Amino acid sequence: MKFIFHVHSNINLSTALATVDFLKLNYEDVLFLLFRGVGTNVTSVNCIVMDDSLILHNYANLRALKTKSMFLNREKVEIIDSVLDEFLKGDVFTYFCPNTKNPFYQIYLTHEKCVQINYIEDGFDAYLDKNDLLAKFPLKEHYIDRLLSLLMPFFESTSSTRVKYGRYMYDNYGYSKSRFFHIGKGAFLHSNPNDRFHVPINYKANINSNVCFVFDALVEQEIITHDSLLHYLIRSCSIMKDELKVDTLAVKFHPMQTISLRAELISIMSNFFQVEVIEDSVILENYFIASGGLKVFGFGSSLLIYASLNDTNNVYPLYTMIDKSDYLDTRRPGLWKKTFSKMKNINDIQVIL
Incomplete structure (x- = not known):
């Protein structure tokens, strides 16, 4: 066999x-x-x-x-x-x-x-x-x-x-x-x-910041448009900087995101934070489960789920910021809401505002 x-x-x-x-x-x-x-x-x-x-x-x-x-x-x-x-x-x-x-x-x-x-x-x-x-x-x-x-x-x-x-x-x-x-x-x-x-795992990675932003393929999977992604990223960064006092940020891109889009997103985030790009080879799911004391932001990435599996992490799904009229895939926010509502340590950014 x-x-x-x-x-x-x-x-x-x-x-x-x-x-x-x-x-x-x-x-x-x-x-x-x-x-x-x-x-x-x-x-x-x-x-x-x-x-x-x-x-x-x-x-x-x-x-x-x-x-x-x-x-x-x-x-x-x-x-x-x-x-x-x-x-x-x-x-x-x-x-x-x-x-x-x-x-x-x-x-x-x-x-x-x-x-x-x-x-x-x-x-x-x-x-x-x-x-x-x-x-x-x-x-x-x-x-x-x-x-x-x-x-x-x-x-x-x-x-x-x-x-x-x-x-x-x-x-x-x-x-x-x-x-x-x-x-x-x-x-x-x-x-x-x-x-x-x-199946249990053990994992370590060399990531300096304890604040992470994880992207999903929102544009590539036709969930929202490119312009909407940039708009809501700027809003998110502003809130993270002003309300949550974030100064440094470790960023993980989705494998489907192109080099040109990544450069565009880094340019935006660098206006707010000192940005550290996490290499594609880092298995962040494992890192989130094995590590603690992290703040993890993202619109709706499945990586947020893995971050929530460690009780000492704080997780911030940002999909609630996106207006319903901006969704190309209208089913997605409902799935996110139902899934994240079952998870621990989930923080609603709208409540913070």
Whole structure:
């Protein structure tokens, strides 16, 4: 049996490493498939850096229909299969992934040698209850999905038997019930407690300031516009400076944020604070859990959840400052409100004002 982990974020990486040790897996039997430049310094297990185009490709959705990208599916599937087959050498494998609704992950679970799917924590979605998960990712089949399911089997290049949407984020796949592995104690509460495993971590990082600002991909994920982000960042910095007497700030950017946007944001924050940029390689989720006495600000990043897991940290979600009319994704503030209301040490910036 081999064990293959999908890694595209620091939280994936943290959970994957902790899970390998928790399950006492033979390192030689483990493969990390690395995306988005995450985990490239890992040496304890087998690692392969994968091309990000594989996970960014539109396999089966409205954009795939408009751009006809689904006719390139077979090319992507063959690349993935070649990596798997080279590592497996005829053996079977268990796949550890964030979810199985996305068509990209379906490619792995439909591989002929995949015998089991387990789930590893991947940020915000792991902390939603089942009702919120179903609201965000409804089971009802979209008409586009239905159309593609009828159209794609007529074209071999679409790899229709390998690329499809799952019915639910965390369905059971394999010879036994799927298990859930997480580093945050409040994760996967929608699952059966007997199938849920908290994997402990220890972590240190060289960060000078005890005040942190964590960004999420608000613009990239079309939650608010670029101009709105700049507007609310300036407002936030002003409040932090004048009301909370913040002088120094350690800043962590989201992996999806471009170099040009990061420079723009640093320029704004430098007008208010002495800014320290936290390197992308720092696994801040682990740092927040292991460290205490921090003040952590951010609009709605899942990193705020991890900061709240340490009782001595103070957490400030700033999404409440954003006017409802400025949201492109109108569901997001409701999800944030419901999630953060369950967390400890949450401070409402509006109350401070």
